[in-house]
Amino acid sequence: MRVIVAAGLSELADHLFSEWTATAAQRDPLRPECLVVPSRTTEAWLRHRYVLDQQGPARVRANWQVFFLNVFVNDWLHRMEPGAAREREPGVHPCSRDGFAWRIYRLLGNLGADALFDPLRDYLGENAPGWRRFGLATTIASMFDDYQVYRPEMLLAWQAEPLPASAPITAESWQRALWRMLADEGRESYLEAFRTMHDKLPRCSIGAEWDRVTVFGVAALPPVYLEFLRLLPVPVSLYCIDPMAGVRGPRDSARARAPRLQGHVAKARYSGNPLLAALGGCHASLVDEARSRLADAPVVLETERDSEPDTLLSCLRQDLRSSHTIRDGERFVCTRDDDSLRLHICHSPMREVQ
Secondary structure: OEEEEEOOHHHHHHHHHHHHHHHHHHOOOOOOEEEEEOOHHHHHHHHHHHHOOOOOOOOOOOOEEEEEHHHHHHHHHHHOOOOOOOOOOHHHOOOOHHHHHHHHHHHHOOOOOOHHHHHHHHHHOOOOOHHHHHHHHHHHHHHHHHHHHHOHHHHHHHHHOOOOOOOOOOHHHHHHHHHHHHHHOOOOOHHHHHHHHHHHHHHOOHHHOOOOEEEEEEOOOOHHHHHHHHHOOOOEEEEEEOOOOOOOOOOOHHHHHOOOEOOEOOOOOOOOOHHHHHHHHHHHHHHHHHHHHOOOOOEEOOOOOOOOOOOHHHHHHHHHHOOOOOOOOOOOOOOOOOOOOOOOOOOOHHHHHO
16 A cells, blocks of 8 residues: 555546556556545545646546545455445444444333443433433444554453443443443444455455555544555555645654554644644544554655745645744735635535535
8 A cells, every 4th residue: 555645636546647647558447446535525526627627639538436434444344254245234233323323222221220321311311212222322323433543452351351340330331341242242233344354355356346546535543444544455556635735844853752652643743734733633543553563654745836926825825835934023015806715604614515
């Protein structure tokens, strides 16, 4: 697996398209291209960029097979099993969010007298209506579903041994006990698939469908997903966004020696543009995880430099790309018709994106 990092989608897309063009003559034109994206918006933008935002002769890109990242991972965790059906039914998987919700709903109705579950009984109250119990079950199901991806080591430790009798009762106590009850039911789980993928995934049949896999436009990945991509038996190209690409300084030795806990890494020291630091801080984990797992360092693409800024937005972009911090006395004078940067009040983050 190789990792390509850039500060923006445009640089990543141009690099991807140039590679596709350079290798087109050596590939079977009827062989589909496997493209994995984090969202439908990224897919639409990439198609638009390829067909419309171009210079030179017109281009047509056919035979793309596009998958959402989590669907692609879950599909091949399923298909790596010997004799597994080609198609899976995610809605009926016992460890999907819906499957978890109904299983936990049943367990919440029969918690017994164990003091570990007192916080749950206190929340539900006596003779709790079904809708209240199901609401709690869906919340816990969502939490366990996230744990499978982001904290698998913790769940494996919970399964390995029960809570010691002398341990104080905390929020983790009932979570551990409830997870062990689910695990004791013996159903298949994504956690078990992640645990066994080191042996099974390199032998899967993905090479019969595609000769390479491209993962485009990701800003963050759970460590277990990164390991999944590394184990695939076909070449994988991971195109990552990092607003601080080319700006981050070398890691100091103390930080390099610091132990990591479940994929989390210490923040890089950076004293430049504070907005750039805020935007780029959450991306450092993916880049550092990639460095730790791969023999070759990620490829960092250069960012195109803007000409002299003539709008407020172009000034902001130039400051971010050059890691410039406005000093006392510096000021950009806007014209009256400059509408390049506008503020909208929205009732939710999703609405902001829409």
